[in-house]
Amino acid sequence: MPGNDSSSAMNIVEFRDISLRLDGQREILHRINLEIHQGEALILLGRSGSGKTTLLKLINALVVPTLGEVYVEGRPTSQWDPIELRRRMGYVIQEGGLFPHFTVERNIGLVPSLEGWPPERIRARVSELLRLVGLDPELRARLPRQLSGGQRQRVGVARALAADPSLLLMDEPFGALDPITRSELQQQLLELQQRLHKTIVFVTHDLHEALRLATRIALLDAGRLAGIYTPEEFRHSKNPLVQQYVAAFAGV
Numbered sequence: 001m002p003g004n005d006s007s008s009a010m011n012i013v014e015f016r017d018i019s020l021r022l023d024g025q026r027e028i029l030h031r032i033n034l035e036i037h038q039g040e041a042l043i044l045l046g047r048s049g050s051g052k053t054t055l056l057k058l059i060n061a062l063v064v065p066t067l068g069e070v071y072v073e074g075r076p077t078s079q080w081d082p083i084e085l086r087r088r089m090g091y092v093i094q095e096g097g098l099f100p101h102f103t104v105e106r107n108i109g110l111v112p113s114l115e116g117w118p119p120e121r122i123r124a125r126v127s128e129l130l131r132l133v134g135l136d137p138e139l140r141a142r143l144p145r146q147l148s149g150g151q152r153q154r155v156g157v158a159r160a161l162a163a164d165p166s167l168l169l170m171d172e173p174f175g176a177l178d179p180i181t182r183s184e185l186q187q188q189l190l191e192l193q194q195r196l197h198k199t200i201v202f203v204t205h206d207l208h209e210a211l212r213l214a215t216r217i218a219l220l221d222a223g224r225l226a227g228i229y230t231p232e233e234f235r236h237s238k239n240p241l242v243q244q245y246v247a248a249f250a251g252v
């Protein structure tokens, strides 16, 4: 917030010296240090297998570091109740991750209902969210399989927003969509971030998507953080890895 140094400097997430070995064997992440600021859209960019999903799952404690600590709102994830931690953040995965046997309404209303909201408040919230993500509230009665891929993705975003979390974790949420739907959803996400001041941690391997959405881009390479850049810095970086990325997307 302008004029308030302590809150503008606040890191909603901090990775401090994070290393991760699976089964005590192969190292998946190596000494990651990264601060995610309140209100920013931080993009985790990297090739397939570079560790993006794993890094995101460290934030909601689906993965636990071998070394180091992840801090959320200043407290190590090891000291959070995992359920409470996860309810404070929205999580969107590719294909939406909706429960197939729940209606759209029940999928979106899941966390509010776990939090004990009265049914009429949930109903109103579901209608509000469906409109927010550009869907007709009448879709509330449908099952996920009765929706298109783009509609399912929008429902996934609506569900993540349901209990109004300040932090959104998004793992290649628009990956499976056609370019036009994808562009529409990117635009809606930008508006959400600007209007509702959400902090967004967004995983993608797509440079165009990263440059469009990012306040900053964290580039991952084989489990290491290769650099952190604003979109402008990324475009002009002399880092060979960055230049390789830019060259690979130049013709698209």
Ligand SMILES: Nc1ncnc2c1ncn2[C@@H]1O[C@H](COP(=O)(O)OP(=O)(O)O)[C@@H](O)[C@H]1O
Pocket (backbone or CB within 6 Å): 022, 028, 046, 047, 048, 049, 050, 051, 052, 053, 054, 055
């Ligand atoms: N549960 C797991 N068991 C074994 N290997 C895993 C597991 N999760 C991730 N990995 C490995 O960790 C590396 C990083 O994976 P991931 O974070 O999914 O990368 P990305 O999301 O960038 O594609 C990959 O080499 C992947 O094969």
Ligand SMILES: [Mg+2]
Pocket (backbone or CB within 6 Å): 052, 053, 054
């Ligand atoms: Mg992944």
